[in-house]
Amino acid sequence: MLSIVVPCYNEEESIPLFFKEVEKISGQIKQRVEYIFINDGSKDQTLDVLRALHKENPEKVRYISFSRNFGKEAGLYAGLKEAKGDFITVMDVDLQDPPELLPEMIEMVETSDLDCVGTRRVDREGEPAIRSFFARLFYKLVNRIGETEMVDGARDFRLMTRQMVDAILELSEYNRFSKGIFSWVGFKTEYLPYENRERIAGETSWSFWSLLSYSIDGIVNFSETPLNFASYVGAFSCIGSVIAMLVIIFRTLVKGDPTSGWPSLVCIFLFVGGLQLLCLGIIGKYIGKIFMETKRRPIYIVKETDADQK
Missing domain, CATH: 3.90.550.10 (Spore Coat Polysaccharide Biosynthesis Protein SpsA; Chain A)
Structure with missing residues:
Protein backbone atom coordinates (compact mmCIF):
# COMPACT_ATOMS: atom_id res chain seq x y z
CA MET A 1 0.00 0.00 0.00
CA GLU A 224 23.92 24.45 19.79
CA THR A 225 25.95 27.11 17.98
CA PRO A 226 23.70 30.02 19.09
CA LEU A 227 24.36 29.03 22.72
CA ASN A 228 28.09 28.86 22.01
CA PHE A 229 27.83 32.28 20.35
CA ALA A 230 26.24 33.72 23.50
CA SER A 231 29.09 32.29 25.58
CA TYR A 232 31.73 33.68 23.22
CA VAL A 233 30.12 37.14 23.24
CA GLY A 234 30.13 37.14 27.04
CA ALA A 235 33.74 36.03 27.18
CA PHE A 236 34.94 38.60 24.60
CA SER A 237 32.99 41.37 26.33
CA CYS A 238 34.63 40.49 29.64
CA ILE A 239 38.10 40.32 28.11
CA GLY A 240 37.51 43.54 26.19
CA SER A 241 36.40 45.39 29.32
CA VAL A 242 39.51 44.25 31.20
CA ILE A 243 41.75 45.40 28.35
CA ALA A 244 39.93 48.73 28.21
CA MET A 245 40.40 49.26 31.96
CA LEU A 246 44.12 48.52 31.68
CA VAL A 247 44.45 50.98 28.79
CA ILE A 248 42.62 53.68 30.77
CA ILE A 249 44.79 53.09 33.85
CA PHE A 250 47.98 53.18 31.77
CA ARG A 251 46.93 56.36 29.95
CA THR A 252 45.98 58.02 33.24
CA LEU A 253 49.39 57.19 34.76
CA VAL A 254 51.26 58.44 31.70
CA LYS A 255 49.19 61.47 30.58
CA GLY A 256 47.06 62.23 33.60
CA ASP A 257 43.29 62.08 33.93
CA PRO A 258 41.77 62.54 30.45
CA THR A 259 38.66 64.54 29.83
CA SER A 260 35.67 62.27 30.28
CA GLY A 261 33.16 62.01 27.46
CA TRP A 262 29.67 60.94 28.44
CA PRO A 263 28.47 60.27 24.83
CA SER A 264 31.07 57.54 24.38
CA LEU A 265 30.16 56.05 27.75
CA VAL A 266 26.48 55.99 26.84
CA CYS A 267 27.28 54.26 23.56
CA ILE A 268 29.37 51.66 25.36
CA PHE A 269 26.66 51.04 27.93
CA LEU A 270 24.02 50.62 25.22
CA PHE A 271 26.28 48.32 23.21
CA VAL A 272 27.08 46.08 26.17
CA GLY A 273 23.46 46.10 27.29
CA GLY A 274 22.36 45.10 23.80
CA LEU A 275 24.82 42.20 23.79
CA GLN A 276 23.52 41.05 27.15
CA LEU A 277 19.92 41.14 25.95
CA LEU A 278 20.89 39.28 22.78
CA CYS A 279 22.59 36.53 24.77
CA LEU A 280 19.68 36.32 27.20
CA GLY A 281 17.30 36.05 24.26
CA ILE A 282 19.28 33.16 22.76
CA ILE A 283 19.40 31.34 26.09
CA GLY A 284 15.73 32.10 26.67
CA LYS A 285 14.83 30.54 23.31
CA TYR A 286 16.42 27.26 24.35
CA ILE A 287 14.88 27.41 27.82
CA GLY A 288 11.48 28.00 26.21
CA LYS A 289 11.93 24.87 24.09
CA ILE A 290 12.89 22.88 27.19
CA PHE A 291 9.86 24.27 29.03
CA MET A 292 7.48 23.14 26.28
CA GLU A 293 9.04 19.68 26.19
CA THR A 294 8.78 19.19 29.95
CA LYS A 295 5.05 20.01 29.90
CA ARG A 296 4.50 16.83 27.89
CA ARG A 297 1.55 18.34 26.05
Missing part, protein backbone atom coordinates in the same frame (compact mmCIF):
# COMPACT_ATOMS: atom_id res chain seq x y z
CA LEU A 2 1.04 3.59 -0.67
CA SER A 3 -0.08 6.11 1.96
CA ILE A 4 -0.29 9.75 0.86
CA VAL A 5 -0.19 12.16 3.81
CA VAL A 6 -1.68 15.57 3.00
CA PRO A 7 -1.79 18.37 5.64
CA CYS A 8 -4.48 20.99 4.91
CA TYR A 9 -5.18 24.45 6.26
CA ASN A 10 -7.89 26.49 4.53
CA GLU A 11 -7.59 24.45 1.33
CA GLU A 12 -11.23 23.93 0.31
CA GLU A 13 -10.43 24.91 -3.30
CA SER A 14 -7.28 22.84 -3.64
CA ILE A 15 -8.43 19.48 -2.25
CA PRO A 16 -10.68 18.37 -5.15
CA LEU A 17 -8.07 19.48 -7.69
CA PHE A 18 -5.31 17.65 -5.82
CA PHE A 19 -7.33 14.44 -5.56
CA LYS A 20 -8.20 14.57 -9.25
CA GLU A 21 -4.57 15.05 -10.32
CA VAL A 22 -3.21 12.26 -8.12
CA GLU A 23 -5.94 9.89 -9.28
CA LYS A 24 -4.80 10.48 -12.87
CA ILE A 25 -1.46 8.87 -12.15
CA SER A 26 -2.75 6.24 -9.69
CA GLY A 27 -3.09 3.79 -12.59
CA GLN A 28 0.69 3.91 -13.00
CA ILE A 29 1.12 2.79 -9.39
CA LYS A 30 0.74 -0.91 -8.70
CA GLN A 31 0.27 -0.39 -4.97
CA ARG A 32 -3.13 0.28 -3.46
CA VAL A 33 -3.37 3.97 -2.56
CA GLU A 34 -4.79 5.53 0.60
CA TYR A 35 -5.12 9.25 1.20
CA ILE A 36 -4.76 10.68 4.70
CA PHE A 37 -5.89 14.30 4.82
CA ILE A 38 -5.24 16.29 8.00
CA ASN A 39 -7.47 19.28 8.60
CA ASP A 40 -5.30 21.55 10.72
CA GLY A 41 -8.04 23.67 12.28
CA SER A 42 -9.14 25.25 9.00
CA LYS A 43 -11.52 28.20 9.15
CA ASP A 44 -13.11 27.64 5.74
CA GLN A 45 -15.06 24.64 4.41
CA THR A 46 -12.07 22.29 4.27
CA LEU A 47 -13.62 19.83 6.71
CA ASP A 48 -16.88 19.69 4.74
CA VAL A 49 -14.93 18.99 1.56
CA LEU A 50 -13.04 16.18 3.28
CA ARG A 51 -16.23 14.66 4.63
CA ALA A 52 -17.75 14.65 1.14
CA LEU A 53 -14.59 13.21 -0.41
CA HIS A 54 -14.51 10.43 2.19
CA LYS A 55 -18.18 9.68 1.59
CA GLU A 56 -17.52 9.31 -2.14
CA ASN A 57 -14.36 7.22 -1.60
CA PRO A 58 -14.76 5.53 1.81
CA GLU A 59 -12.17 2.81 1.14
CA LYS A 60 -9.53 5.18 -0.18
CA VAL A 61 -9.86 8.54 1.57
CA ARG A 62 -9.29 9.04 5.29
CA TYR A 63 -9.17 12.28 7.21
CA ILE A 64 -8.25 13.63 10.63
CA SER A 65 -9.56 16.98 11.89
CA PHE A 66 -7.77 18.80 14.70
CA SER A 67 -9.58 20.72 17.44
CA ARG A 68 -7.63 23.84 16.41
CA ASN A 69 -4.66 24.89 14.32
CA PHE A 70 -1.59 23.04 15.64
CA GLY A 71 0.67 23.77 12.66
CA LYS A 72 1.96 21.81 9.70
CA GLU A 73 4.49 19.89 11.78
CA ALA A 74 1.71 18.45 13.94
CA GLY A 75 -0.23 17.59 10.78
CA LEU A 76 2.73 15.73 9.31
CA TYR A 77 3.27 13.77 12.51
CA ALA A 78 -0.42 12.84 12.76
CA GLY A 79 -0.50 11.70 9.15
CA LEU A 80 2.62 9.59 9.45
CA LYS A 81 1.26 8.05 12.64
CA GLU A 82 -2.01 7.06 10.94
CA ALA A 83 -0.43 5.83 7.69
CA LYS A 84 -0.66 2.07 7.18
CA GLY A 85 1.24 1.80 3.89
CA ASP A 86 4.47 0.00 3.09
CA PHE A 87 5.49 3.23 1.37
CA ILE A 88 4.54 6.65 2.72
CA THR A 89 4.72 9.98 0.96
CA VAL A 90 4.09 13.50 2.20
CA MET A 91 2.58 16.01 -0.24
CA ASP A 92 1.27 19.56 -0.20
CA VAL A 93 -2.33 19.85 -1.34
CA ASP A 94 -1.63 22.95 -3.46
CA LEU A 95 0.02 20.80 -6.20
CA GLN A 96 3.39 22.50 -5.82
CA ASP A 97 4.60 18.91 -5.38
CA PRO A 98 4.35 17.19 -8.81
CA PRO A 99 2.24 13.99 -8.46
CA GLU A 100 3.69 12.63 -11.72
CA LEU A 101 7.00 12.03 -9.92
CA LEU A 102 5.43 9.37 -7.66
CA PRO A 103 5.76 6.38 -10.05
CA GLU A 104 9.45 7.17 -10.60
CA MET A 105 10.03 7.60 -6.87
CA ILE A 106 8.41 4.24 -6.10
CA GLU A 107 10.46 2.51 -8.79
CA MET A 108 13.69 4.00 -7.44
CA VAL A 109 12.98 2.64 -3.95
CA GLU A 110 11.86 -0.77 -5.20
CA THR A 111 14.81 -1.31 -7.55
CA SER A 112 17.59 -0.10 -5.26
CA ASP A 113 18.67 -0.02 -1.64
CA LEU A 114 17.23 3.47 -1.12
CA ASP A 115 15.09 4.12 1.94
CA CYS A 116 13.84 7.49 0.77
CA VAL A 117 13.48 9.47 -2.44
CA GLY A 118 13.07 13.18 -1.79
CA THR A 119 12.44 16.10 -4.10
CA ARG A 120 14.10 19.47 -4.35
CA ARG A 121 13.40 22.60 -6.32
CA VAL A 122 16.17 23.65 -8.71
CA ASP A 123 14.82 27.21 -8.85
CA ARG A 124 12.53 29.53 -6.93
CA GLU A 125 10.83 31.20 -9.86
CA GLY A 126 7.68 33.04 -8.84
CA GLU A 127 8.82 33.37 -5.23
CA PRO A 128 9.46 36.84 -3.74
CA ALA A 129 13.13 37.76 -4.00
CA ILE A 130 13.53 38.49 -0.28
CA ARG A 131 12.04 35.11 0.62
CA SER A 132 14.39 33.31 -1.79
CA PHE A 133 17.39 35.19 -0.38
CA PHE A 134 16.62 34.31 3.22
CA ALA A 135 15.78 30.69 2.29
CA ARG A 136 19.20 30.23 0.71
CA LEU A 137 20.82 32.02 3.64
CA PHE A 138 19.05 29.68 6.06
CA TYR A 139 20.36 26.52 4.38
CA LYS A 140 23.90 27.89 4.20
CA LEU A 141 23.77 28.89 7.85
CA VAL A 142 22.18 25.73 9.25
CA ASN A 143 24.56 23.48 7.29
CA ARG A 144 27.54 25.45 8.55
CA ILE A 145 26.61 25.52 12.25
CA GLY A 146 24.49 22.37 12.58
CA GLU A 147 25.43 18.72 12.68
CA THR A 148 22.49 17.62 10.49
CA GLU A 149 22.83 18.40 6.78
CA MET A 150 19.77 19.87 5.07
CA VAL A 151 19.55 20.04 1.28
CA ASP A 152 18.86 23.48 -0.18
CA GLY A 153 15.53 23.46 -1.97
CA ALA A 154 14.44 20.14 -0.46
CA ARG A 155 10.69 19.76 -0.04
CA ASP A 156 8.70 17.77 2.48
CA PHE A 157 7.50 15.82 -0.57
CA ARG A 158 9.34 12.50 -0.35
CA LEU A 159 8.67 8.78 -0.54
CA MET A 160 9.77 6.80 2.51
CA THR A 161 9.85 3.16 3.47
CA ARG A 162 7.93 1.84 6.44
CA GLN A 163 11.17 1.40 8.37
CA MET A 164 12.17 5.04 7.96
CA VAL A 165 8.72 6.32 8.97
CA ASP A 166 8.76 4.11 12.08
CA ALA A 167 12.11 5.66 13.01
CA ILE A 168 10.69 9.17 12.55
CA LEU A 169 7.71 8.34 14.76
CA GLU A 170 10.05 7.36 17.57
CA LEU A 171 11.01 11.05 17.77
CA SER A 172 7.90 12.26 19.57
CA GLU A 173 9.33 15.65 20.54
CA TYR A 174 6.91 18.57 20.83
CA ASN A 175 9.14 21.08 19.04
CA ARG A 176 9.34 19.56 15.59
CA PHE A 177 11.22 20.53 12.43
CA SER A 178 10.54 17.80 9.90
CA LYS A 179 13.23 18.69 7.38
CA GLY A 180 15.82 18.25 10.12
CA ILE A 181 14.17 15.11 11.50
CA PHE A 182 14.09 13.49 8.04
CA SER A 183 17.84 14.05 7.78
CA TRP A 184 18.67 13.22 11.40
CA VAL A 185 17.21 9.70 11.33
CA GLY A 186 19.59 8.86 8.50
CA PHE A 187 18.67 6.18 5.95
CA LYS A 188 19.85 6.30 2.36
CA THR A 189 18.22 9.14 0.46
CA GLU A 190 18.41 10.56 -3.06
CA TYR A 191 16.72 13.67 -4.41
CA LEU A 192 14.82 14.25 -7.64
CA PRO A 193 15.15 17.80 -8.98
CA TYR A 194 12.20 19.65 -10.48
CA GLU A 195 11.30 23.21 -11.45
CA ASN A 196 9.29 25.30 -9.05
CA ARG A 197 5.52 25.36 -9.43
CA GLU A 198 2.91 27.89 -8.42
CA ARG A 199 -0.07 27.02 -6.21
CA ILE A 200 -3.01 25.63 -8.14
CA ALA A 201 -5.57 27.51 -6.01
CA GLY A 202 -5.99 29.45 -2.79
CA GLU A 203 -3.37 31.47 -0.93
CA THR A 204 -0.43 30.34 1.12
CA SER A 205 -0.70 30.64 4.90
CA TRP A 206 3.08 31.08 5.19
CA SER A 207 4.04 34.73 5.56
CA PHE A 208 7.63 35.97 5.56
CA TRP A 209 7.62 36.30 9.34
CA SER A 210 6.13 32.85 9.93
CA LEU A 211 8.82 31.37 7.67
CA LEU A 212 11.49 33.34 9.53
CA SER A 213 10.21 32.03 12.87
CA TYR A 214 10.11 28.50 11.44
CA SER A 215 13.73 28.87 10.28
CA ILE A 216 14.84 30.04 13.72
CA ASP A 217 13.13 27.02 15.26
CA GLY A 218 15.01 24.80 12.81
CA ILE A 219 18.35 26.29 13.83
CA VAL A 220 17.58 26.05 17.55
CA ASN A 221 16.32 22.46 17.25
CA PHE A 222 19.39 21.18 15.43
CA SER A 223 22.31 23.32 16.55
CA PRO A 298 0.15 16.33 23.11
CA ILE A 299 1.42 17.37 19.70
CA TYR A 300 -2.17 17.59 18.45
CA ILE A 301 -5.75 16.92 19.56
CA VAL A 302 -8.19 15.14 17.23
CA LYS A 303 -11.74 16.44 17.14
CA GLU A 304 -13.07 14.26 14.32
CA THR A 305 -11.85 11.46 12.04
CA ASP A 306 -13.28 9.38 9.23
CA ALA A 307 -13.97 6.69 11.83
CA ASP A 308 -16.63 8.98 13.29
CA GLN A 309 -18.52 8.82 10.00
CA LYS A 310 -18.71 5.02 9.85
